[in-house]
Amino acid sequence: MPSWIALVDANNFYVSCERVFDPRLRDKPVVVLSNNDGCVVARSNEVKALGIPMGAPVFKLRSQIRDHSIQVYSSNYTLYSDLSRRVMQTLEQFTPDVEVYSIDEAFLGLSGDVAAIAEQLRQTVQQWNGIPVSVGVAPTKTLAKVANHIAKKSTGVCVLDAPSMVLADLPVGEIWGIGHRLSDRLHLQGVETALQLRDVELSWIRQQIGIVGVRLVQELRGIPCLPLELCPAPRKSCCVSRSFGRPMMAIAELREAVATYAARAAAKVRRDELKAGVVTVFITTNRFKPDEPQYSNSAVVQLPQPANDTFTLVQTALRAVEGLYQPGYQYKKAGVLLMELSPASIVQTDLFSNVAQQEKRGALMRTVDSLNRQFGAGTVFCASEGIRKEWQMRLGLKSPGFTTRWGELPVVE
């Protein structure tokens, strides 16, 4: 009967992943950049010590990168996802009650000698996967987050059973679920610490920030309101969007990008055994350049029947982008959203549907997916996605696909 919740959170996860396959990076300052090499999304402790904040735009850091020999990497999500999966499998050795919360975090239900178990978890993940993690244990998820915060700053493990002193030292804005807007509002009302928030009247918080606030306060009091989600609800939407490596003016390039994103989204929903009922496409200019003419627009298309095959979704998205396109603008970003997702197993037909053709197409998609899984993404694709993709985002500093591409396996000499 688990009565404790542990939050296992990897330390500097993306940086730690890079270090697994390049031990020379240990003890050196390392950052990993966002898509398009725009800003910093992961920092090693050495970089944090230099005072470089999360989200810092990389072009502003040129001199610091040079002066401190910071090692800079583009995001290698294929690598990070693969290592994440392995870490989660390790956690499942300890308990079946694992909620994978994000790529680098999981909530676990625990009971018994939780301090000992937490320490064992930490050591095992380090040993089996080479990833350092911190473990925070408490009666609720919100308090487990707080405990993890402390664990990260100390020995890597923290069990929090009487948290008053800790909460008194915690600024309200650092609580999980309080962003900068709510933080500002609470400050205006004189609530500055987590302890003060814990001890407010429920009716007051209900009126201030609604039901979400009530749950949060209860969680701080040790009363669980956010249960472990052991069977995650199927997702409701799927979005693939990217900024381009450079602005684009021509419809031809925009078509390639949108086709690429639609194909990628289609593969994602097929992997999750879902189909989409609605396709939304959006395009936009660079809103950070207010001097340039701005245009952004989106189109929503209801499909006659839910679909997940690349051809249907790419064709739909292409028709949509042709309707949206206005010449004369410098486009910077586009995206494809698949919505009204439903289980692929439910087959809906109407008078005009060609069941035999749908089945053939399903078989073709399974083959395409299996080839792309085996030989790497992009092995088989639609011609409309383009071949050279000169508009593609910059990822100039990406490490190899150490664990997912045969040609990029690490070589021990």
Place this chain on the structure above:
DNA sequence: TCTGGGGTCCTAGGACCC
């Protein structure tokens, strides 16, 4: 500060119905 992509949940307000 202007920097990425991908999600979720909640609320308010409008349209519409009886």
Place this chain on the structure above:
DNA sequence: TCTGGGGTCCTAGGACCC
């Protein structure tokens, strides 16, 4: 011209998370 109450559904926008 003003006057009631109650309900549902949908959408847009706000807020948060990693």
